Amino acid sequence: MVVLLSRLPVADSLKLCHRVVDGLCGRQPPCRGDYSATWSLEEWLELLSSLTALFRLAVGNNSSDEEVLAGLSGVGSGGHADTVLSVLRAREEEIRRALLDRTNSISTATLQDFDWQLKLALSSDKISSLHTPLLSLSLDVREDGALRPVTMEMNRDELNTLINSLEAANKVDRH
DSSP states (O other), rough: GGGGGGGSSSHHHHHHHHHHOOOOOSSOOHHHGGGGGTTTTTHHHHHHHHHHHHHHHHHHHOOOOOHHHEEEEEOOOOHHHHHHOOOOOHHHHHHHHHHHHHTTTOOOOEEEEEEEEEEEEOOOOSSSOOOOEEEEEEEEEETTEEEEEEEEEEHHHHHHHHHHHHHHHHHHHHH
């Protein structure tokens, strides 16, 4: 609950928000001992979780200032909401990089190169007249320093499914 932030003076909340972003970006997070007189352990954990989620969602969804301030409406007056927003805007690119690094670390495999061929299957051992176009896709995937070839063959429907999935992923990446 970000409303707990209102227990601190605005200057101290600015420092705390910057430390929360530091923790989000893989550096030293805020120390509970510095704030033990202000919040109980449960309140502290709830505040850290709420602030971290707010920063992640605001950057991940590319939220406008109005959307962020609407989410902070419970903080009340005194400039705490503006303080959180100022920290968010000042460190937005740093948070975005941390989120991208976290996403990229899910898999160590990367696409190194690809090649494709279009083939026409004229017949098979079951059907004498097939005339089905097939795409042969060869991927060179680098994983843990080693290059691993991956080859797949797709018919028109499978290729359309792959293209639609890639287009959907591209749309999500751009937003």
